[in-house]
Every structure is written in structure tokens, then in C-alpha cells.
Amino acid sequence: MPSSPASRKPPLLNRPQPLGVGPGLGRAGVHALLLAYTLVALFPIALVLINAVKSRAAIFDDPLSLPDAASLSLVGFNKVLAATHFAHYFGNSLVVTLGSLVLILLFGAMAAWALTEYDFRGRRLLGLFMAFGIMIPIRLGTVSILELAVRLDLVNTLTVLVLVYTAQGLPLAVLILSEFIQQVPGELKDAARCDGVGELRIFFQVVLPLIRPAVATVAVFTMIPAWNDLWFPLILAPSEPTRTVTLGVQQFIGQYVTDWNAVLASLTLAVLPILVLYALFSRQLIRGLTSGAVK
Incomplete structure (x- = not known):
């Protein structure tokens, strides 16, 4: 007598495995x-x-x-703080990093808004130009940048470093912020326009608050290279009044004898601000990196 379908047992291979074994491992x-x-x-x-x-x-x-x-x-810290102008170097790096960061976030967000929201002639060409800015290192144009800085009388000034780091960080900022601005619902912007809100107010009051994780991501990705860079401060602003932290550390490194106490102390003082800022923005950074990964 054939058995009923309800009494049949599933084959051994089709039995469900215990939950948590595979995914847990x-x-x-x-x-x-x-x-x-x-x-x-x-x-x-x-x-x-x-x-x-x-x-x-x-x-x-x-x-x-x-x-x-x-x-x-603490002899290294005493030597760094007493025998050098490390506080001045630290202030120069802070001015250069924060100045370029503000310009990158402001101009990068506005450029991303224009490229994603408006259809104008040359938009695709401008987007391609920004993409080339990511693929081609800015250091390849060091000679041309130095010649331009000499003509504009910007050598040994903090202004030239701010401008260079702004140009270096803008392409990546535009690319990241464009992707996030595209995810902002169009209904919000259309509703604001129907209420008579201007485009600038829509950008600053509607769009920017919604892309804060992307802004934090861009801030971290552009802040660290500007703070740690040695190439452009050495070429464009090597004088004592415009020396940055990274360039100031080099004075403790000699050809035959290196003052490791002073080097390690100066590196510690230089890395602490980055660690603190990263800890403050880490949550927003993770949200910006993982946004859109899970639907």
C-alpha cells in the first residue's frame, strides 16, 4: 500500500541544515x-x-x-617644543588643511549639484574632465604649477598650498557628492520649488543636510593627504615662515645621525589631530562608504 504524501520523509540531502552554522563560520x-x-x-x-x-x-x-x-x-617632546617652531608649523598645516577642506567641500558640492541637477551644454565634457582629474596625479604637473606660482608671486605662501590641495581634491569630491545628490528624491526639490524656494536655499537647506555622510567621507579623504603631504610644501613653500608639520619633521632626520626621540615626538604630535578628527567623523564616514550597499 503506498504511503501518503504527508508521511513521506524528505531525503537526507534536502533536510535543512542547523541555523547559524554556515553563516556563523x-x-x-x-x-x-x-x-x-x-x-x-x-x-x-x-x-x-x-x-x-x-x-x-x-x-x-x-x-x-x-x-x-x-x-x-619626554626629552623628545621637550626638544620639539622648545628648540623648534613646531607650534608655528602646526598652525601652518592647520590653516592649509582647513582652508583647502572648506573650498573643496563648498565648490565640490556646488559643482556636483550643477552637474546632476541641470542639463547644460558641455556637462558631459566637464564630468569627463573631472574624471581625468582623478586618474592623472597632480604631481605630474609640478613644474607647470611651480612656474605659475612664480609668475603669480605665490611661492613661499600658504595660499599656493591651499589652491593646489583644492585642485587636487575637487575631482574626487565632485564624483562622490554627485552620486549622493542623485539619490536625493526629486519630489523634495520639486516641492521646495513649488513653495517658491530659491535654488541656493534648496541646495543649502534641503540637499546638503541629506548628504552629510558623503560630506564627511570627502572631508576625511581630502584632509589626510593635505595634512601628510611633503611634496608640495618642499617645492612651493619650503621657507621657515610657511613650513608645515610634515616638512618640519625632516629637520630631525640627518644623513648620518637621526634624533629619533624628536622624530617620534613630532610624528606623535602630527598624527594626533588626524586620529581625533577621524574618531569624530568615523560614524559619518562609515555611513557614507556603506550607503547604497544594501537596499
Whole structure:
């Protein structure tokens, strides 16, 4: 007598597997991989911070050990802050970075708004020009930039660094912000226009608040290269009044003898602002990077 369909048992291969085994192992592997990458990325920073407060002998004896009562030394910080104009260098880097960051975010957001919202002649050509700005490094035009700076009498000024970093960061800012502006619902903009709101108010009061994660992402991606750059400060503004933090660190590095206490102390003072700003904007940065990944 044939058995009823309800009494038949499913084949062994079709039985559902216990929940959490496969996805759990995969999730654990991903977390282990990310943890290993995090340790590798943070190891150089931790090594600099640990050895910055140790004596020179302790640095060479055991660079991986934590400072104790015998090896603790702040001679590097004393030398950097007392014997050099490090505070002035720090102020120059702050002015250059914040100035270029403001211009990049302002002009980049406005250019992205124009390229995505309005249809005008040459729009595709301008977008292609911005794409070339990402693919071609700005350092290839160093000679032309130097010649232009000499003609405009901008050599050894902070203005030339702000302009160069603004030109360097604008293409990426326009590309990222354009993608986010396209995701803003058109109904919001149309409703504002029906209420008589001007285009500038729509841009600043409707669009910008909705793309804050993208703005934070652009800020981090453009702030770090400008702060850490050595190439253009060395070529365009190497004088003492316009020297930046990265360029100021080089004075402790000699051909035969390097003052490692001062180098590590200056690197610590230079990296702390970036770490603090990254910690403040990390949530917005992650939201900007993962936006649109999950629908």
C-alpha cells in the first residue's frame, strides 16, 4: 500500500541544515580577517606612540616594550617644543588643511549639484574632465604649477598650498557628492520649488543636510593627504615662515645621525589631530562608504 504524501520523509540531502552554522563560520572568518587587518594597520601608529615617550637607549634596546619608570622620557617632546617652531608649523598645516577642506567641500558640492541637477551644454565634457582629474596625479604637473606660482608671486605662501590641495581634491569630491545628490528624491526639490524656494536655499537647506555622510567621507579623504603631504610644501613653500608639520619633521632626520626621540615626538604630535578628527567623523564616514550597499 503506498504511503501518503504527508508521511513521506524528505531525503537526507534536502533536510535543512542547523541555523547559524554556515553563516556563523563565515561571519567569524570575516571578523577575524578584519581584526587582523586592523592590528596590522594600527601597529605602526602604536609603535610610534610607545617609543615617543622612551629614551633613545630604550628605543634601540627593546622598541616593542612599553615604557616603564626607567625608560620613560619626554626629552623628545621637550626638544620639539622648545628648540623648534613646531607650534608655528602646526598652525601652518592647520590653516592649509582647513582652508583647502572648506573650498573643496563648498565648490565640490556646488559643482556636483550643477552637474546632476541641470542639463547644460558641455556637462558631459566637464564630468569627463573631472574624471581625468582623478586618474592623472597632480604631481605630474609640478613644474607647470611651480612656474605659475612664480609668475603669480605665490611661492613661499600658504595660499599656493591651499589652491593646489583644492585642485587636487575637487575631482574626487565632485564624483562622490554627485552620486549622493542623485539619490536625493526629486519630489523634495520639486516641492521646495513649488513653495517658491530659491535654488541656493534648496541646495543649502534641503540637499546638503541629506548628504552629510558623503560630506564627511570627502572631508576625511581630502584632509589626510593635505595634512601628510611633503611634496608640495618642499617645492612651493619650503621657507621657515610657511613650513608645515610634515616638512618640519625632516629637520630631525640627518644623513648620518637621526634624533629619533624628536622624530617620534613630532610624528606623535602630527598624527594626533588626524586620529581625533577621524574618531569624530568615523560614524559619518562609515555611513557614507556603506550607503547604497544594501537596499
